[in-house]
Every structure is written in C-alpha cells, then in structure tokens.
Amino acid sequence: MRLSQILFVTLRDDPAEAEIPSHKLLVRAGYIRRVGSGMYVYLPFMWRVLQKVSQIIRDEMNATGAQECLLTQLQPAELWQESGRWDTYTKAEGIMFALDDRQGRQLGLGPTHEEVITTVARDMIRSYRQLPVNLYQIQTKFRDEIRPRFGLMRGREFIMKDAYSFHTHADSLKQTYEAMHDAYCQILTRCGLEFRAVQADSGAIGGSGSQEFMVLAAAGEDEVLYTEDGQYAANVEKAVSLPPDAEVLKSFNQYEKLETPNTPTIASLSEFLGCAPSQIVKNVLYQVVYDNGMTVLVLISIRGDQDVNDTKLYNELTKVAADFEATTVIALDVPDVEAQQKWAAKPLPLGYINPGLEDDYIQPDLEHVSPKFLRMVDPTAVDLQQFVTGSNDPGFHVVGANWGAEFELPKLVVDVRTAIAGDRATHDPSQPLQTARGIEIGHIFQLGTKYSEQMGATFTDEDGKNKPLVMGCYGVGVSRLAQSAVEQSYDDNGIIWPVPIAPYHAIVVVPNINDADQMAVAETLYADLNAAGVETLLDDRKERAGVKFKDAELVGIPFRVVTGRSLKEGKVEVVKRASGESEEMAIADVVDTIKGWVDAALG
RNA sequence: CGAGGUGUGGCGCAGUCCGGUUAGCGCACCUGCUUUGGGAGCAGGGGGCCGCAGGUUCGAAUCCUGCCACCUCGACCA
Numbered sequence: 175m176r177l178s179q180i181l182f183v184t185l186r187d188d189p190a191e192a193e194i195p196s197h198k199l200l201v202r203a204g205y206i207r208r209v210g211s212g213m214y215v216y217l218p219f220m221w222r223v224l225q226k227v228s229q230i231i232r233d234e235m236n237a238t239g240a241q242e243c244l245l246t247q248l249q250p251a252e253l254w255q256e257s258g259r260w261d262t263y264t265k266a267e268g269i270m271f272a273l274d275d276r277q278g279r280q281l282g283l284g285p286t287h288e289e290v291i292t293t294v295a296r297d298m299i300r301s302y303r304q305l306p307v308n309l310y311q312i313q314t315k316f317r318d319e320i321r322p323r324f325g326l327m328r329g330r331e332f333i334m335k336d337a338y339s340f341h342t343h344a345d346s347l348k349q350t351y352e353a354m355h356d357a358y359c360q361i362l363t364r365c366g367l368e369f370r371a372v373q374a375d376s377g378a379i380g381g382s383g384s385q386e387f388m389v390l391a392a393a394g395e396d397e398v399l400y401t402e403d404g405q406y407a408a409n410v411e412k413a414v415s416l417p418p419d420a421e422v423l424k425s426f427n428q429y430e431k432l433e434t435p436n437t438p439t440i441a442s443l444s445e446f447l448g449c450a451p452s453q454i455v456k457n458v459l460y461q462v463v464y465d466n467g468m469t470v471l472v473l474i475s476i477r478g479d480q481d482v483n484d485t486k487l488y489n490e491l492t493k494v495a496a497d498f499e500a501t502t503v504i505a506l507d508v509p510d511v512e513a514q515q516k517w518a519a520k521p522l523p524l525g526y527i528n529p530g531l532e533d534d535y536i537q538p539d540l541e542h543v544s545p546k547f548l549r550m551v552d553p554t555a556v557d558l559q560q561f562v563t564g565s566n567d568p569g570f571h572v573v574g575a576n577w578g579a580e581f582e583l584p585k586l587v588v589d590v591r592t593a594i595a596g597d598r599a600t601h602d603p604s605q606p607l608q609t610a611r612g613i614e615i616g617h618i619f620q621l622g623t624k625y626s627e628q629m630g631a632t633f634t635d636e637d638g639k640n641k642p643l644v645m646g647c648y649g650v651g652v653s654r655l656a657q658s659a660v661e662q663s664y665d666d667n668g669i670i671w672p673v674p675i676a677p678y679h680a681i682v683v684v685p686n687i688n689d690a691d692q693m694a695v696a697e698t699l700y701a702d703l704n705a706a707g708v709e710t711l712l713d714d715r716k717e718r719a720g721v722k723f724k725d726a727e728l729v730g731i732p733f734r735v736v737t738g739r740s741l742k743e744g745k746v747e748v749v750k751r752a753s754g755e756s757e758e759m760a761i762a763d764v765v766d767t768i769k770g771w772v773d774a775a776l777g
Numbered sequence: 778c779g780a781g782g783u784g785u786g787g788c789g790c791a792g793u794c795c796g797g798u799u800a801g802c803g804c805a806c807c808u809g810c811u812u813u814g815g816g817a818g819c820a821g822g823g824g825g826c827c828g829c830a831g832g833u834u835c836g837a838a839u840c841c842u843g844c845c846a847c848c849u850c851g852a853c854c855a
Binding site: 188 | 778783787788789790803804805812813814815816817846847848849852853854855
C-alpha cells in the first residue's frame, strides 16, 4: 500500500484517556480509535494485525483437528436459564448485556458461548462414534465490564477465539486439553510473546482443571506466583504454598482475658501483647448472598499473619450452596456498618470478634438471612495452640486459648489463605514463590459434564447407555493478545512489532518525492518486495524525511528501506526497527536480504 | 456502587474562582513561498450548538439546579 492513498493519521500527543504504553501507542500510531467507553474501532493497520494473529491461531487450531465455525452473538435467555447462568451473568457478575426484543423475549449478547455450543451438540451429537470433536470460532464478544480500561485489554467489545470440545470420557478430554495447551504455547511463541502457563481458578465458567496463559508485562492485571525451577506457576487467586512457620514470641500458658485497649488490628494487638501475629487467630466476617436470595454470615478463622483469599472463599461458599438450597453465589462482601444493620441484633464487637461469636448477634426471624454463622477455619489457624483471639468484648482479648477447650473447632476446615511471594512452594519447600505481573490472554478449562448435564446434552455410548457429553473449553483474547504484544515490545520511538504479527513487514521511505531517482528506485523496490512476498508499504507522502522516519518508527514496521543520499553509490539504507541497526546495501541485494529476514522471523 | 476529577474545533490544553470586546494557544488541516535525512520556517486561511436541559441576569463558557458522558482510585473483573 501507498501511504499517500490510505487513511493514515498519527498523533503527536498521547491521548488523555490512555494510561499504559501499549494503549497510548496504538492510538497515537493510528491503529485504534475509541468511540465510547470500552469500545474501539480497529483501523486498517490494526485489522491486519488482528487477522495475522487470527491466522496463526487458526493454523494451530486446525493442526490439532479442531474445526472452525461461527456461533450467534444474540443468545436466547432460555439457554442461559437452562445452564443456570442467567442470574449469575446478569445479576451477580452482571457481565452480560441483556435486552428484550419487541416481542418481549429476553436475549443476551454473548459474553461466551458454552450454552449455544452445548445446544448445538445436544441437537447433533447422538453417538460415541461422532466423538471427540472440537469446534472453535473467532468472533466478537460482549461483556459489560464494570470498568473498561487499557484500550483493547479490557474492552466491552473484543475479539476472542473460543473452542469447545466434546468427549465420551475424561481421558479423551485430557488429551484434547493437553493438545490445546501445546497449541497455545505454539500460538504465543509464533506471535513472538514471552509468556507463562499458570494454574488458574475456573471462576464462573466452572469445571475442574484450568490453566491461564499469561503474557508477562508490568501492566498486567494479574499476579502470578511461580518457582525458579519451573515446576510451579499459578495465578495468585489459585496459588497454594506452605505458610511461614508460626512463631512464638511470648507464651501464654494460661487462658485469661486481658484488657487490650485500641487494638482492633493484628498489628496493634501483637505490638501491645508483644506476641507474634502468627500467635493470633484472626476472625473475619463475610456476608454472602446466594442466588435464591439467602444471605449467610460467614465467620472465618485464620492465622493472624495470613489473609483470606476471596476467590478461594467464593469457591468454598459455592460448594456449600446446597446447604442453603441455593446453587450459586451472587455476592460476597465484608459487610459495612450499613449492611450489618440489616441483620445484626446488637452491635458487633468489631476488631474483637472470636471464633465463638454467638449466633444471637443475628436477628433470629429474618426471612432471607440464615440465623446462624457459617463458621470456617483455615488450616493455619487449626494448628495453633495457646493462641490469642478476640473476646467478643470490645477492648479485651483472650490469650492462651485452645481449640477443643475454650473454642470449638469449626467443622469446615478449608484452605482460604492467600499465598504470597516468599512463601515456600508445596512441591519443594526450598523453592520460594516468586511474583510477576501477567496479562491473561488465554484460558483453557476442563469443564466436565457441568453444562451437558444441566442442559441435557447426551450421547449414546458403546454400551448403549445415554451419557452426558464431557466438555472442555479454550479461549484466547485475540485483540488483547495483539495489544499485549505491544506492551511487551516498544521503545521511546514507538511500537516494535514482532515480524509475524506486524501489519506490514517492510516500509520503503522516499525522503524526497520530488527526486525522480529516489522515487524510481523506491517504486521498483516496493514492487519487487511485494512480488517476493514481503508485505511492503511505500511512504510516498509529500512530507519531510523526518516526519516519515518518525511515523515508520511509531507504527513499528520491522524493516525500513530508505532511498536517500546513498543512492548515488547505487545503495539504499536498510534499518531494523527492533535494534536500530542500519546498513547501506546495494539495491540489487535488498529484496533477497529482507525476504531472508522475514522468512527467518516467520520460522 | 463509593470517592475524586474532567467535558471548550480532529488531538492536547488555557480561559470558569471574580459574568462584560470578536472564545484563545500548540498540534493537525487548507493555500502560497522558502526548506528538503529526524515530528521545518514565514505569511495567509478554514473549522466551535464552550456536554445537554432549564434557571438567574441588561448580558452566561463563566453563577444556580437537574441530567448525561468520559477519566482516575476503590469495590468488582470469563
């Protein structure tokens, strides 16, 4: 393409709304334009990048035997009601755009497609002979993000590749899951990204095993914990570790209640008593709302130096939902004063709560509130002896307490502890956990039979029996991946695209279009490079050389050819964007050389 | 949803407290001349319902009320 003929506008100033480098650069270089919060137009250069990313994904997916299709973006509410996710997605996480058509039918705009694909599978897959099968699509998704940000990183409309596999049994699912893992590694490697696959929480999608693919970058919204030996890597939401050993700075041989004024926090209490934070049992009050409207007050006891991981807690509360005749969690909060007033029978001893907090703090006759605390204890607290904890009396704590003596150990012993960098790894205590920021660009799940059972998607197995389909699902954020490539590769002058996903491989810059020789050589090179399969731009704009160089660097084209002052020796200048290396090269060698570089980069 | 902030030409901003010529600056855009390898110089020019709706006033970008949009932090986040 000739730059003089295409819509090409670059900005000298950073857009006010952009925070992170990749967002600023994509806007400045003319790749994207915002039309509303979380809504971005993909301009022609961006679209070429996205198509390249898509094609790499397609290649690798097809190589595993997956088949491409295209599902609907408009989805009937009934499908989501069948799977039980309508409420979670429109109320709890509120992530689905829901609308009513003119007949009053409820519809959702697809944030993901398990329901649709399961419906198709239910209709079409009758026999084990049809299995396994893996279907995927590359399509725009809609999510009503509470707070869109970072350009394409968290938009309300974005492009995603999502794949769904169907199997007769779990072993077959595992095989495809592994194949997807390998394909994702291939995809990211081919796109030129530095990444890490980590264990992940499966969130509202549900299912058992799941892994996220994280592109490593400081602007990442997720924290990854990993070990140097490469044996362990997990999202902090999911990460497990060995907690630090509990310390005993001061022993409390006798159970007694002590006056401890102004010590509502662990730090203030440990300082006041001269004990270690790990000698204290901390009791945290949460409030969970289930999908049937039931509110349950949850009291969690955990060792004082440790923190509760909300994601783990959310999952544990989901597991016990049936005890309250519910199926999913809609909201999970630490209740503020206002929230407490809705159910508290008397003021809570905040900061001084102990594991035995009486149920009569809850008003007994409330219709939608469970009259008893749901008590849970983290293993770190179970092991403590002669510990310090609250007295339920503001201004006082108890010391020298023991489970089974002064306090009954809650029946629910669950790991709800947040792992942090520096903790020892479970597989090898000599390995401390390291931390890194990551951008989640892919997520693979072993769903199992959750959706198929819920929606009645069954097949007839060899034994003649009907069984639910075993499912997996595998997503890649296409637009997010493209932006994360920029986040990982830029300098003061602009974007540095990895060759495989650059919108063009090369750009021929004519410093002075009024110089007939410069133009003639440029035209020839431009034609020859393109003929050789090197995707090449020609900057034939009526601009000064400096502007053209700046733009070429900002846009990030990997290789630049300048038909400038060395022309009189029969040479042109060739510059590599990534390294800035420049060399004068005989005109006759240019096409072969650049072609060689491009081929080498494409692998 | 809580807190804070911003809406003025395509982009980035000043002007708003303290109402009063013709609403201004940089970039971008158009014309001409000069310049021509690192975001040029000079001269001329076009482009604005000052977020929207009410109100106060002789007079509102500026004061008041309501609404909307957007941004940041928090909460939340397949």
